[in-house]
Amino acid sequence: MESIKQTAQQVAEAIGAETNPNAPSNSGEMPGPSAYPIHSQRDEGKTVGIQAEMGKDPITLKQEGDNGYELYKAANKLTGKKAIVTGGDSGIGRAAAVMFAMEGADVAIVYLPEEETDAKDTERLILKNGRECILIPQDIRDEQGCNRIIETVVQRWGRVDILVNNASVMYDTPSITDITTEQFDRTMKTNIYGTFFLTRAAVPHMSKGSSIIVTASQVAYAGPPSLLDYSMTKGAQVSMVRSLSNQLLSKGIRVNAVAPGPVWTPLQEAAMDKDTLKQWHQSPAPIGRIGMPSELGPAYVFLASSDGSFISGQTIHVNGGAIVNG
Secondary structure, three states: OHHHHHHHHHHHHHOOHHHOOOOOOOOOOOOOHHHOOOOOOOOOOOOOOOHHHOOOOOOOOOOOOOOOOOOOOOOOOOOOOEEEEEOOOOHHHHHHHHHHHHOOOEEEEEEOHHHHHHHHHHHHHHHHOOOOEEEEEOOOOOHHHHHHHHHHHHHHHOOOOEEEEOOOOOOOOOOHHHOOHHHHHHHHHHHHHHHHHHHHHHHHHOOOOOEEEEEOOOHHHHOOOOOHHHHHHHHHHHHHHHHHHHHHHHHOOEEEEEEEOOEOOHHHHHHOOHHHHHHHHOOOOOOOOOEOHHHOHHHHHHHHOHHHOOOOOOEEEEOOOOOOOO
């Protein structure tokens, strides 16, 4: 970990980030780590992150909102496709959902009822791009609820072309002895059970050319000590992608994962207390900063579209320069 910090510092110095680390350039350069007020939703007792209540909203290259996403150039890569994105209300899920819509797909987003405000913001951005949006408030730990998600989409659109299993929970906990059974249960059932339940229900409604994408994480390879239960689930997801790909390739359905590095989303504010969050902000990726959700969105478009037609069973690492193997 220390070597990663040193590398990040060296890169920052090389690109001159130390001269003004908090000022975005006209080319879309991201602000440095100290640009964000430290606001922990975990300190407020919240188990899920709400983007609308973050200390500083995640930005999409310039800013998120009516004028956001302007640096992403869509090319009708997903025209007519029907997509489902879990955790699509905010963060990386929102970026994927909105970029899918920009590329011509209709998108159903799945979220927890308490995330309704964020979901409405995502819906507005999808509708603005001229696509349909289905809002589905549902905890994916519920097996029957996952079945209802697929039934809702199929009744409306007739099929599922793209499934993004993005919803996850994460809690920074320094010792295994501090991980409660309640926390362990919620993490496993959200990240693993939910991914499995929804995928199992969706596959019968997917056909040749369809794509399943899982949001894994670089922690599956790096093993940070305070994210034990979360890392376990991400490792399981990577293994699921490899095995399920081998199972579904004969049907023409591709299965891949995206493994983000440090990215500024509501997940972090819900996972960490204020002190830990401050330390996280000061330990960016080797590129010299923390990533933004919009920098992950294009990877999902790539894997969902025909551009990724020869890719399956793989994990794309979008992590700001960290070298991982496995």
